[in-house]
Structure formats: structure tokens, C-alpha cells
Amino acid sequence: MTSADLPALVCSAKGCTAPAVWVLAWNNPKLHTPERRKTWLACDEHREHLSSFLGVRGFLKDVVTTAEWEARQRGDAS
Numbered sequence: 899m900t901s902a903d904l905p906a907l908v909c910s911a912k913g914c915t916a917p918a919v920w921v922l923a924w925n926n927p928k929l930h931t932p933e934r935r936k937t938w939l940a941c942d943e944h945r946e947h948l949s950s951f952l953g954v955r956g957f958l959k960d961v962v963t964t965a966e967w968e969a970r971q972r973g974d975a976s
Contacts, residue, residue, distance in 0.1 A: 907964055909941040911948060916941035921967040923960040924952045935959060937967075 907918040918939030925934050940948045945961070952958035962970075 907939050909944055910938040911940065911944035914941060914944055916943065919964055920945045921960075921962055921964055922948055922952060922958060923962070923967075924957040925959060926955075926957055939964070 908914070909916045909918050910922075918941055920940040920942075922938040922940055922945075923935040924938065925932070925936055930936070938948055938952070949958055949961055
């Protein structure tokens with residue numbers, strides 16, 4: 899499977915259809931084990947808003963580019 903076969907990554911902000919360039923990794927400690935990570939995707943315009951939403955609740959764990967996230971998932975990241 900090539901990257902052309904994969905669906906486009908789209909921002910998770912309500913109503914936004916912009917390409918995602920950021921991955922916001924989070925978890926709700928009341929529901930998830932500490933190592934579990936859920937993800938939201940964000941465009942440049944919505945990264946700060948979505949990060950703040952998760953951050954004030956204590957859910958935000960990491961914010962990285964989609965390229966870095968994909969490399970980590972493949973085991974390429976150092």
C-alpha cells in the first residue's frame with residue numbers, strides 16, 4: 899500500500915476540512931490506562947484551540963507533526 903492509497907488526514911475541528919499537519923495525542927486518565935493514546939488531528943489554524951481544549955482538562959500528552967507521528971508508528975523515530 900502506498901501513501902496514495904491512504905485516506906487524506908483531515909483536521910478534527912468541527913466543520914474543518916483542511917489537511918491535518920499535527921497529531922494531538924491524549925488520554926482521559928479516568929477512562930484510559932496511562933500508556934493508552936487517543937489522537938485528534940489538527941490543521942495549523944486549529945492546533946492551538948484543540949490543544950488548549952485538551953490541556954485544560956489534563957488530557958493532552960503530546961503534540962507532534964503527522965510525519966513524526968507516522969515515523970513513530972513505523973518505529974523509525976529515535
